[in-house]
Amino acid sequence: MKTRRAVKVIGSAFAILCVTATLSACGSESESAGPAKSGGLTPVTFAMASPSWNAGYAVMAVVEAEGFYKEEGLKVTTNLFPSATQAAQQVAAGGADLGLMTVEPVAIGHGKNLDLTYFSSYWAKWIYSLQVPDGSDVKSIADLKGKKIGVSAVASSGATFARTALKLNGMSENAASLVPIGAGAQQINAIKTGQVDALALWDIQYQLVKNAGVTLTPLPVEATADAWGGGFATTRKNLEAKKDILQRFGRAVAKAFVFAKANPEAAIRDLWKLYPETRGSDPEEKALADGVKVLQVRLDGQGFDDKTLGRIDDAAATRALDFMASAGLITKFPAKEIYTDAMFKAFNDFSYDDVIKQAQKAG
Template sequence: MNPSWGTIGRLATVASLAWAMAAPAAAQLKKFAVQGGAPVPYVAFAPIYIGQQAGFFKEDGLDVEIRYSSGAPQATQLAAAGQADAAMITVEPSINGYEKGIRGKIFFATNNQLIYYIAVPEGSPIQRIEDLKGKKIGVSNFGSAAVPVVRAILRAAGIEPGPDTLVPVGVMDQAMAALQSNNVQALGLFDGIYFGLERAGYKFRYFKHPTLATLGNGGMFASDKAIAARRDDICGFGRGFAKSVVFMLTNPEAATRMWWNVSPAARRGATDAEAMKNGLPEIISTARTYDLGFPPQKRYGVIDQVRFKSYVDLLKQEGVIASAPAVGELVTDSFIDCINQFDAEQVRKVARDWKG
């Protein structure tokens, strides 16, 4: 999750999730705190909200609470310090933080693409990455995790970024103002922002990393201590998340309403039909980033360790980290078998029959 959230805050409101665990059996549930890498409810957390409302976490005896933070770095730090059981983040802070003493691992890859990429308006004369030579690209801020990826995309096309190639433009309305005024000719942001802009009616042409575009850089992080002490609970949380993705893909309309329950401000439209027309594409786009083709194609949570290493190497090449830790110090696949032990068709039936 990116640390720039000025306008996203206007799209979401902190709402009570009192319905999530309001059952007599709640006293028997174990608390499980997930630190989200954003300061407010965010559509990327939709599978957690769905799992709460559909009862998927309760099926594994968990009372899951999502907490919010300034961004992925803070979320990682809190989970590493034991102040949360897991964190839903982009992976960069767990990589960057290793040399600063962060000890924990990504135990579940959540998405199927590198969320950072370059966008130009659909009507732009820029047709190829090579056409970006000499152009300015807007990024949310210079500390954004998108920056090294944008630079690497340019370098892969033979373009050496100059000191003024990247320009801080913020996100959402601010970014579009910079683009429409021609202060920048392209944007280097992340998928959640693009989904929101698309929902607002903007159309883009996208340029992605030539070899890492399908490496998901979103994941679930837990400290080494939590992994040792709460294995069953971490597995149950991951399984509930995976079930929620299946639900989301099966019934995106219901998933949209669940998202509105958490963030009423995301419901935009004079009528229910208009609100659904506006909101559904964002949920569908989000769901597609989490779609790993659950059986028979693939299993949820699997981390491509070879390409993960390539991403770590990219961060080193771009000067983000001084040395590249061994991949085994950063990720674990020890939960994957457990997480995928559920009946996907039964979850799809729950989704199809959902009346909430």
Template sequence: MLLPRAIRKQACVKTAVLLTTLLTLTATPVLAQGKPLKKVNIAIATAILNVGYPMLTLAKTLGYWKEEGYDVELMPVGGSLQAIQQMVANNADFVQVNASVVVQANSKNDLPVRIVMNNGVLDWSVAVDADGPIKSVKDLKGKTIGVFTLATGGTAYLNSFLRANGLDPAKDVELVAVGLGAPPVEAMRSKKVQGLLYWASAIATFENNGLKLNKLVGDDWRSYPDYSLATMQGTLDKDPAFAIGIARGMAKATVYALANPECAVKLHWQNYPATKPSGADEATLVKWDLNAQQAQLDSLAEAFKLNGGKLWGKADPAAYEHLVKFMLDAKQIDKPVPAASMIVKTPDFFEKVNAFDIKAVEADAKACKA
């Protein structure tokens, strides 16, 4: 016969077991009641999602978008025009594209495409042999310049650069399409071309392949906003917080990458192993991809300064107005479009995007859990 104290003890044990069983049985349903992640597609103006896009890839890798409630798929689709087409066809919620294409979409096609984040400045340059005779833009007279395609976006800036230095783009310089990857490098080595007009990350890959280059840059080139995150006005009207969450994840990723570039490269390799370079020892591979990534990091930092130096991703209407004027003068568009009309108008949008602990993100980056 059990004593009263023993009976009470046994009852307590049974109660504890019962509670544990109930918690175990109900744990999964309680978690399942959490709000499911919203599926999001971002179309990116690139063919390959390499280390040059840390503001996007790290936002996914580090779970920043999941913290905001989104399951994001990154979609490399080729060029900026193709990305816009994917968004207009409802295959993408956001696009990462050249700002000039956003201006053209609004001016030429009356498409309500809205910029929600500025991630870079115009980072093109004319790369020439560092040990060769070309030391300034005037030395390009009579020379051949390699470009990705003859319709490449940098041509308008090159023409303006040439005219400002007394050269006639139609007579004094010849452009030849040499594509991307190994062909531009070979074109320089064989003297088929004496310069390469490309964006910064592309030129970094040429350097990784052994070219020693100097870069000729127009005085005003870095004053133009370029790579930008954009969406349709209808998306903003339905849920303004949607764009804030996506942009905040990218702002965090930007801060992380700038705080520890080498960690950003290693994280990229872990999650996108097919993009890791080969053909050299590990230290050299890291050096190559750090060089390629740094081109984008420099552009991110310059865009931050261009837009006031206080809020990551801020898109300043004055900077985009500067771009609109250039495009009008270059006849890339036929009618002006107010820059402010192309930028998100959600109250305190960029303040909300930057509502996170920057120091904590930097500390995580320095700790590097790659």
């Protein structure tokens, strides 16, 4: 799998969505039923919404390292993009066959004729939340008035979530200050030194913070309880023209999920093997344990027991759109207009036992 970073950064998410819709309408996407074969494998270009690799994406490393793409006859090139909006742009414009992104850009783009649709789940739960360090005097969202909320960036989805949570609790979206604290060591330092009173991050970042020894307490946001987080999306055109490719891709990822659940330590080692920079400088035992904790966040609630990996729950998807509509980000529409659950049975059409055995033999 080849990986490169996207270098084009556009400031406005809405501008990106509009540009994307225009590009897509210009027919930049191939008219063929699927990519040309290459060395017996079908090339697929995949846009992943993450600025870098980390243990939260270990499953997407496993799918390559353990040969699951190849088993499904695919040669996948993965390109990383800093935001879900930019990943959506690439897919809509034909720069990628499919992408992994949270629900916001597809839902917002629906009203702008972006014409993207999800075909598989990845984030079974809404990933953003508000949390405070243990011992904080902030006990509810109302207590955030006049406080400082740490976000990865002021234009991040976490920041949008924080503003919306304030509004939904009868406060001005400016009732609290949003303070960009970046990621990694910079983020941890801002929290430990009291530069911020609360956090508006996503689930994997919270686990990384906990791994650094910071105890956190969530501030419940009722509107996102049981909401869906997002997953793999493509154009409606690809949904039909490349259905077989999408099913094979989804099945390869499902195998990787089963492998990771059966042997999470091996999954983290696969990540390290492909992307050594994710290993960090901690002693191996601690690095492995911390990585497994992060991966476990992603494995939770995926649908292993009833073999429904990749299934999108309509009630959860509707809940996510309800939250976005209440925030004024979209005009409400039926969730089915931006997803299909017609493929998840094909995703799970493989021997779980064989993959589990493969995982158990892995180092």
